[in-house]
Amino acid sequence: MTYNIHNLTRSVDEVVIVGGGLAGLFCALKLAPRPVTLIAAAPLGQGASSAWAQGGIAAAVAEGDGPEAHAADTIAVGGGIVDEAIALGIAREAGSRIHDLLAYGVPFDRDLEGRLAVGREAAHSARRIVHVRGDAAGAAIIAALSEAARRTPSIRLIEGFVAEALLTEDGAVTGLQLREAGSCAAMPIMIASRAVVLATGGIGHLYAVTTNPAQASGSGLAIAARAGAVIADTEFVQFHPTAIMVGRDPAPLATEALRGEGATLINGNGERFMAAQHPLAELAPRDIVARGVFAEIAAGRGAFLDARQALGMHFAEKFPTVHASCIAAGIDPAIEAIPIAPAVHYHMGGIAVDARGRSSIDGLWAGGEVASTGAHGANRLASNSLLEAVVYAARIADDIAGHTMPSPSRLPEALLTPRGGAPDAAAVKRLRTMMSANVGVIRDGDGLAEAVRSMAALEHSANSVAVRNMATAALLVATAAWSRRESRGAHFRSDHPADVPALAQRTMTTLAAARAIADGLADPSTPRLAQSMIA
Template sequence: MTNIHNLTRTTDDVVIVGGGLAGLFCALKLAPRPVTLISAAPLGQGASSAWAQGGIAAAVAEGDSPESHAADTVAVGGGLVDEAVALGIAREAGLRIHDLLAYGVPFDRDLEGKLAVGREAAHSARRIVHVRGDGAGAAIIAALSEAVRRTPSIRVIEGLAAEALLTEDGAVTGLQLREVANAAARPTFLASRAIVLATGGIGHLYAATTNPVEAGGSGLAIAARAGAVIADPEFVQFHPTAIMVGRDPAPLATEALRGEGATLINGNGERFMLARHPLAELAPRDIVARGVFAEVAAGHGAFLDARQALGARFAEKFPTVHASCIAAGIDPSTQAIPIAPAAHYHMGGIAVDARGRSSIDGLWAGGEVSSTGAHGANRLASNSLLEAVVYATRIADDIAGCAIPSPARLSDGLVTPPGGTADAAAVKRLRAIMSSRVGVARDGEGLAEAVRHLGALEREATSGALRNMATAALLVAAAAWARRESRGAHFRSDHPVEVASRAQRTMTTLAAAREVAENLTEHSRPRAAQPMIA
């Protein structure tokens, strides 16, 4: 373990930013090549993947196939899934599951010793591998963290956050880093010509989220400011069954509960999803999230009811959810669980190719910070962990075949505002705007308001942390404003149907998002009165 203050300024190592599934797995796959892994939180903490309850989708059961898995992925993706990418990931699933087993992940098995598989929404077969029902994410991260600590070629540095990506002539040269526990400290500069961003998603840009505080879009922001192409930022998945007990982040009630027969009811005890989709509670997540949102917005309330489906078996089958409920004074075996949609997963991110390469030379991205084309406009349940390990492996293989030049020593030139703690009131306002204007249901007027506010905040932010949040949020809001249709997780009440001509992925840049903000701001300024013409 390397102390922050002993960090060398120049390294020939591959630098991986992020201690979640993609970062850990990539570091292990690169061994014995030297790797420096930088994690803002202590290893194994602060990663959304550690909180994943559902598991990993993989066609490992008899009668299932990668082709069927890929077809299900395409079917829910709103016409935007790259079919070749989806099929490639599905075909690599079995190999990556065996890798995880080799690293010590204790996946559940049936009485015959085979991998036990469950079903989740919009899957046509039982193909989700779990750990103790709802503990897959935590178990995977624990096993991989231990494996990383045992690997001598991996140098782990905890407590530093990437504040800026440094580039020259379209290629990465290093990172500007700052201590998480001391935002006023001088930044640290680390030179490297091979950087992998695995910093996670953007969920904490929203007031209601299932993601940890570290999921504030920092990786997306620093890549965008360096000029990287950003793909599909408007597509944010809202998990329909976050447990509403006043906690931030909100605890999650896994989709697997509905796979086991739990139902969704309103305050009157009515199953409201029956009238919304033939699959009812097992409909695609975007449809279920809008159904729950509508009940809550109408004042009816929404609840997950597992009393008949599980009853006394709840604690044994889903111990993580059970513990969250009990801590909040709810006994899910005898009471319905209050729920609401919450920001959960970002289908958008840094645009990468089949090898995980971004548009910037020497920069790779994996996990939720990237956008591979696998998810389209709406992610299929439990595909995210699979995508993370598949692309972590591909990135490691690609780097292994690259001749990477040694880096030059960097200057101490700041590329972000001076350090300091992000203004709490500004962060709260940003998160409130994202939830109310760029949330489950959107419209042009609300999106324009969000873009104007976020554009101003991005220009005027006085701390690097706040600026990164504003940058990531602006990318999402500007792309959502520009997509005047509803598709997958992106629903606009003023454009409620899909437009066939818009069945293409968004490819954008921060410069384009800033231009949208400037145009909307100019349009909203008061103009001189014009003479009225009769």
């Protein structure tokens, strides 16, 4: 049921979940019948990256496949820093979580014998991607879970509000500061809680070209960091190699499953170019394919996804979502190649959490893309994100269920002074342009240093809390990328193109450490702390 936020202003909620995507919804449902307040920035079904996921969920449910093989594939593409125990644990829980989703009404595709139909995607050694109508898994899953949440009495739904600050006392969560979405002039609203789950999504809209909805602006990462949480692996930003370039923001996505079905990548001369880059050609890990596509565009040859021979007139039937995006842009993918470019798609970094989803702040859990579990390492394996989201959502619910949360003795006071006026659109545009140009597919030290200085200045001068949170999240990404002087997974530096074995470790940092790096870069005479964040 949807509630008015003002009816809850003075309430004390045992559990507050921020985020109406897959992780937030699944956690709320798993906590039932325990009372939960679910805060969503947009109406359920909108504003969540998981709703836009085309590929599906990776799960070793087919005959001849197994969790060990799935985990091995995850580790192989993770750039040497995957937490192997976490990867195996997630793979082993996949079957149970798929059955949970089926019970909530998700209509996964089945074969003629009634078994779950599975497809193959890049860097998987087997067909293990569970789909819905070919390329509509995310939308179908979110629709089913949204309906289930609305009919669950224990879930109080507050739509149209964003969390702009996490409130703490003595190192523990006491509540959240909320504000009506899109209304920076409105007064903030306090909500008290000793148990907060952040499931706010990723950072796609910190970049000018992304496949993510506008709500994926790094807000959860920023508010946790400002409250003192340990942050992990923020330099590892995955660029999907085949965003459809038709002038839309966000850019529509051409799912990787197209290449799994035989579609190829060609340049403007009609030449395939990935075979020279990797033995798996179009099915190479995403970071390699993204750099291959980027290189063709940078060389002026352009890049295109060609499904004419592989799918032809069956394109609309097998991939209706992609087909609709192409037709809307005046492209018939059955007879034309699709113009593509890399776009920010997923963030491997986020709030550092343990195997139960606990952050470094007492009473704060995180799940989904805002969290960094160690499962993805430096480069996420295709379709592992939705699986990780449901696995961790269930783990968080189990962990919370085993705890009795003390009620806050009083409602917390506002942490941030309200700032009037709408976010500065020009400042947001500059931020997104800077991140794409300097913290993008290919990076170098000078460009990263410029980005760090720019984000630090904007964080200090931002005219609204929303812009300040974007700048904070961007600063965390840029400083980690500047500090890692090597190339690993999705993080590629042209001035340090090789990996350094001694740096095969995850990054653990804080906002204070990021600001210290920014201060050092602001004064050229200050000694640089190149590897201080890698631990």
